[in-house]
Amino acid sequence: STMPSLHPLHAPQNHASSVPVNAPALAVDHLTRIYRSGGHRLTVVNQVSFTIAPGETCAIVGPSGSGKTTLLGLCAGLDLPDHGSVHIAGQDLAALDEDGRASLRRRLVGFVFQNFQLLPTLTALENVLVPLELLGQSGAADRASALLASVGLAERASHYPAQLSGGEQQRVALARAFIHQPRILFADEPTGNLDTATGGPIEDMLFQLNQEHGTALVLVTHDPALARRAGRVLTMRAGTLSESPNPAP
Ligand code: ADP
Ligand code: MG
Secondary structure: OOOOOOOOOOOOOOOHHHOOOOOOOEEEEEEEEEEEEOOEEEEEEEEEEEEEOOOOEEEEEOOOOOOHHHHHHHHOOOOOOOEEEEEEOOEEHHHOOHHHHHHHHHHHEEEEOOOOOOOOOOOHHHHHHHHHHHHOOOOHHHHHHHHHHHOOOHHHOOOOHHHOOHHHHHHHHHHHHHOOOOOEEEEEOOOOOOOHHHHHHHHHHHHHHHHHHOOEEEEEOOOHHHHHHOOEEEEEEOOEEEEEOOOOO
16 A cells, blocks of 8 residues: 655755765764662663664664663653764764754654654644644645645544544654654654554555655664564664664565
8 A cells, every 4th residue: 555645845944054965864872871770870771883874774673671762762862871972964962952952853853652642632733733833834734734644644634632543643643753854763662552453554654754755764663574674673682782684575
């Protein structure tokens, strides 16, 4: 099954000059995150390094508690490392203050969580618009409607999250994540709360949106079949990342 193509979206304008051409979508160097509680130190992400090229797709697998969600939060600038660095599209997150990181996230980063995280008091359309309203762009409602149509929810634009199924809510979250044409999308077990029949189409949409927008995709999953769809597979074990050759399909 194919989705209708998205109507043409405007190129991002306000940051073109500050983003190096051909920079990796993501560059992570010796990233370390240590949680401290009481007298304990827990090194949850330990000297992790990897690079994601523009448009590349990558799955991160590994046991529960191995640090995958913590790693994604660091990569997206939602959390700060104890050591090491993260560059998104050539920009060093450590060189930005909290407002600067928030601004970079709004311009360059999309995030899809396991539990959708839609705002309950906003309609589907308004949820998709949230990142753009922060950017103050014009034509936003048309773009949001086009994206909702592209994930098969044209008829549900005025519904509230409570009126949508889990799969429909996650499709709204996908549309929201792509509304500002991010350079990179982080998805943390995006189909983990959905049954296979509901999750399958969501996975198809993730890869189709990746191809249509050239957005790099970093996807945490427990599902080996989903991981095999990505160009690369990275494995987290107790805070350490290793890359395994992706077996031929
Ligand atoms: P995964 O996503 O692979 O299941 P997480 O990154 O969620 O792993 O967690 C890795 C480890 O870090 C776990 O042992 C978890 O309990 C611990 N952890 C996660 N968040 C915090 C926090 N805010 N404070 C202390 N420990 C945490
Ligand atoms: Mg997790």
